[in-house]
Amino acid sequence: MTSPGRIIGITVGALAILGIGVYGPAMLLGPLPDVTVRPAAAAAAPAEVPALTLPETGASAIAVVGDDGTAETIATAGDPAAVPIGGAAKLVTLLVTLDSLPLPADGPGPAIPIGPEDYVDYLRYSGEGSRAVQVSPGETWTERDVVRAILLASSNNHADTLVRWAFGSPDAYVEAANAWLAEQGFTATRVDDATGLSGDNVGTADELARLASLVLADDQLAAMLDDPEAAPPGARVVPDLVGRADDGAVRAITRSFTDQAALSYVFTTELPAVEGVEGLRRITGAMLLMPDYETLDPAVTAAVDSAAAASAPVTVIAEGTPYARVVAPWGDQAELVASVSRTDAAWGSAPGEVSVTVDDFSTAPEGREVGRVSVATATGELASPLRLTGDINDPGPVWRLTNPATVIGAFLAGQAS
Structure with missing residues (x-):
């Protein structure tokens, strides 16, 4: 008959093997959660936009x-x-x-x-x-x-x-x-x-x-x-x-x-x-x-x-203007700034609503274009890619091993998408 101590020892050993063989690789190799996007303050509209003058008669x-x-x-x-x-x-x-x-x-x-x-x-x-x-x-x-x-x-x-x-x-x-x-x-x-x-x-x-x-x-x-x-x-x-x-x-x-x-x-x-x-x-x-x-x-x-x-042309999107900030759960963060400048005639109205879209990603190097900003104007939409001002790096093994719920959540989210 196998003694209770032996059973406990076998169980602990099996769990240790599973921990080393399954948990460790899962945590170290599993997907990371996507960064969180936080909108930046909207860029200021031109101080003065010449008005268009039309008669109220007729x-x-x-x-x-x-x-x-x-x-x-x-x-x-x-x-x-x-x-x-x-x-x-x-x-x-x-x-x-x-x-x-x-x-x-x-x-x-x-x-x-x-x-x-x-x-x-x-x-x-x-x-x-x-x-x-x-x-x-x-x-x-x-x-x-x-x-x-x-x-x-x-x-x-x-x-x-x-x-x-x-x-x-x-x-x-x-x-x-x-x-x-x-x-x-x-x-x-x-x-x-x-x-x-x-x-x-x-x-x-x-x-x-x-x-x-x-x-x-x-x-x-x-x-x-x-x-x-x-x-x-x-x-x-x-x-x-x-x-x-x-x-x-x-x-x-x-x-x-x-x-x-x-x-x-x-x-x-x-x-x-x-x-x-x-x-x-x-x-x-x-x-x-x-x-x-x-x-x-x-x-x-x-x-x-x-x-x-x-x-007369006005700057609708200025290169380097921040439109959002991305923050990773492990602390890395960077601003998303316009890659190029865009100008257009105001035609009597200030630029309209700013729209920002950002790709889903977990890590990316500084300078990569990961999104897009668009601004409505009187004659259509102007847009610019958004690039990272800093690196969003892999957090490394310690963070992965000590944040199992976050890593598992990212895995499950990837399976559901």
Whole structure:
């Protein structure tokens, strides 16, 4: 019979063997817990951010045109709802037609015959005092000439002529145009005719400022606005009635007056160059429901001047700025700082919310990028990797052997993930 002492001895020996053979390796080789992330104080916003100035009268918006031709709205003011847009509806007329029947890179494009209906339109609009460019039955206008008459002279009779030629009838055009607007993401802008004379042509200043960027993205339309007098040999003479001599560097894309919409003005300009910013810096703007030019003109000047000031670059993320601190259970700790600087135009608003994401890790050397900081701005998000300012080392065998619960917890957490 085995004595109790012998049994105890065997048990103690077995436990010792297990401790040496199992516990020791498990503690020494097992995974370590991840570091804890503690947010740092948010970096200070620029002390002064120039404001964007828009009139409270009517409805206004300014957008920045990106390198890809799309526009990002940076400021709105006044009525945010859809309002009558007047002759700005002709921009939709042009964009929808040229989307399906584009002008050739060179040459006049297809011939469009002028019939009795086109001539009656000319007489009617002329008699009403609406903008019209003379046509006569039997004439033939090229697509390019008709487009120039609509864009530069805001000719109402040519708008109707174009959509009858392209879509068969004004009603068919309206259906196609509203479908196109929906496809392009314009949820508030709707047209009721090709001219803009109906008060049911509505839109927001925000959407018109963005719609203007699509006009500029069309090389043919942009060239006409840039040099209104340039035309192929034999082209018809079309006056530039939309542009104004006292607009300076601002180019009117559309300018009209109707009883329902009052003054509608959509424009673009290239902002002056500033140090530290490369490439073209273009904005588009829309001012709707303006009562008169005494209100409109100073509002446009103030908006453009304020946009120029607000376009100066500010540092949104500064290299070396701490955005978080990581702390290991065994005491090692280090700051996470931005690896690179990021600058952007403030466009009238201070940088927005700061977001920090950090990878799961237990140990890492100084300088390793283990996370990311992103900051919201008026035109999108800017981001920088985050790097460690110090080493997070393995704690060594003593800490591992004396903290079994922490090591086992890390093992179990790894099995569950």
